[in-house]
Amino acid sequence: MTRRIILSLITIHCSLFPALAQQQFTALEQQKISIDTPGLFDQSDAFTIDFALLRPNEYSFPLPVGKAEAGKDYNVEITSSKGDAVKAMFDGTVRMSWNHPKYGKVIVLRHDNGLETVYGRNAENRVKVGDEVKAGQTIAIIGGSDDRTYCEFAVMVNGARLNPEMILDLKSHRLLQKTILCQKVGFKVKVTTTEPDPWDERRLAKKGKEEPMKMQDPFGGSSKFTLNLASISDKEWCYPLPGAKVISPYGARGRRSHSGVDLKTKPNDPIYAAFDGVVKMSQVYSGYGNCIILRHANGLETLYSHNSKNLVKVGDHVKCGQQIALTGRTGRATTEHLHFEVRVAGVHYNPNMIFDHNTHKLKKDKVTFQKRRK
Numbered sequence: 001m002t003r004r005i006i007l008s009l010i011t012i013h014c015s016l017f018p019a020l021a022q023q024q025f026t027a028l029e030q031q032k033i034s035i036d037t038p039g040l041f042d043q044s045d046a047f048t049i050d051f052a053l054l055r056p057n058e059y060s061f062p063l064p065v066g067k068a069e070a071g072k073d074y075n076v077e078i079t080s081s082k083g084d085a086v087k088a089m090f091d092g093t094v095r096m097s098w099n100h101p102k103y104g105k106v107i108v109l110r111h112d113n114g115l116e117t118v119y120g121r122n123a124e125n126r127v128k129v130g131d132e133v134k135a136g137q138t139i140a141i142i143g144g145s146d147d148r149t150y151c152e153f154a155v156m157v158n159g160a161r162l163n164p165e166m167i168l169d170l171k172s173h174r175l176l177q178k179t180i181l182c183q184k185v186g187f188k189v190k191v192t193t194t195e196p197d198p199w200d201e202r203r204l205a206k207k208g209k210e211e212p213m214k215m216q217d218p219f220g221g222s223s224k225f226t227l228n229l230a231s232i233s234d235k236e237w238c239y240p241l242p243g244a245k246v247i248s249p250y251g252a253r254g255r256r257s258h259s260g261v262d263l264k265t266k267p268n269d270p271i272y273a274a275f276d277g278v279v280k281m282s283q284v285y286s287g288y289g290n291c292i293i294l295r296h297a298n299g300l301e302t303l304y305s306h307n308s309k310n311l312v313k314v315g316d317h318v319k320c321g322q323q324i325a326l327t328g329r330t331g332r333a334t335t336e337h338l339h340f341e342v343r344v345a346g347v348h349y350n351p352n353m354i355f356d357h358n359t360h361k362l363k364k365d366k367v368t369f370q371k372r373r374k
Helices: 027-031 201-207
Strands: 002-005 046-050 067-070 076-079 085-087 092-100 104-111 115-125 138-145 148-157 160-162 179-185 188-194 224-228 245-248 251-253 256-258 261-264 270-272 277-284 290-295 300-307 323-326 338-344 347-349 366-370
Touching: 027 092, 092 115, 104 138, 160 188, 290 323, 300 323
Parallel strands: 002 366
Antiparallel strands: 046 179, 067 076, 076 148, 085 138, 092 104, 104 115, 115 138, 115 148, 138 148, 148 160, 179 188, 224 366, 245 261, 251 256, 261 338, 270 323, 277 290, 290 300, 300 338, 338 347
């Protein structure tokens, strides 16, 4: 029996929100600076933005020759000369371009990476709502107030202002080579810096590095990928935590979406590799705590987190059934357990499609994956 699985998001990198580049905005979006971004957290309650992946032409400081100083409420005042051009920070779409009662002539850009940027106190706006702009494109002419020439600049996520010094060196105007994690917590968004995935394909390509085990795209240029689990012999798989019971299943968990399955036995129990593979990640990774990601020749990736101790390092080749970690409660965890995920092309899906968690056996189905954007 073939199961068609709709993949959902876990992490989102730069330029992976094309649906947010809208040509039409509501009247409220065109008039209100701080407003929720529709659809931003529909598929997951968290996403990451890796600024190290941006090419030079994908970022610009708003006023390259200006002097920037942190202001109140996470605003940045960038002083420069009269007539200087205000530039778009990233590629995006103009959500607002009008004369605001507080900020004067102001522009708000909605970017493909999930952020929005605000450019206020302009003498002249040179773009209109719905225009698509490129990083470094002139969008306004600097204005100011009280006989001062400056741009009032801010960065937002889902309508909340982000501390600009988390991502910018205001003195040098450089974009910091960091990864930020944006999490929806109730009605607020928590933004923290996190460690990037050291084996992200785009990061590797940028650095000209090769993976320790070259893996092919499981989709191979197609929109579908089928894995026949019946073709995997009993010697080629292992349940990651024998004797475990499920304490939190995959899918909806209250107002959040759970990207894996939580398995519990006792503290410091051995965790085993599900299939032969290579270690793609072994490090502390944000709320995952001690985290390991294995890449397998069958096209899957498996993730093991909250470990008390990782026993393998990046680049190690492992066999199915090899001990790779010990159960723990590192990261965001309230009890010792294993958070286990299965991914294809970096996107997570239900581990129940691969393993029967009651019998701890590999299922013998054909599973077809429909390619989805990360």
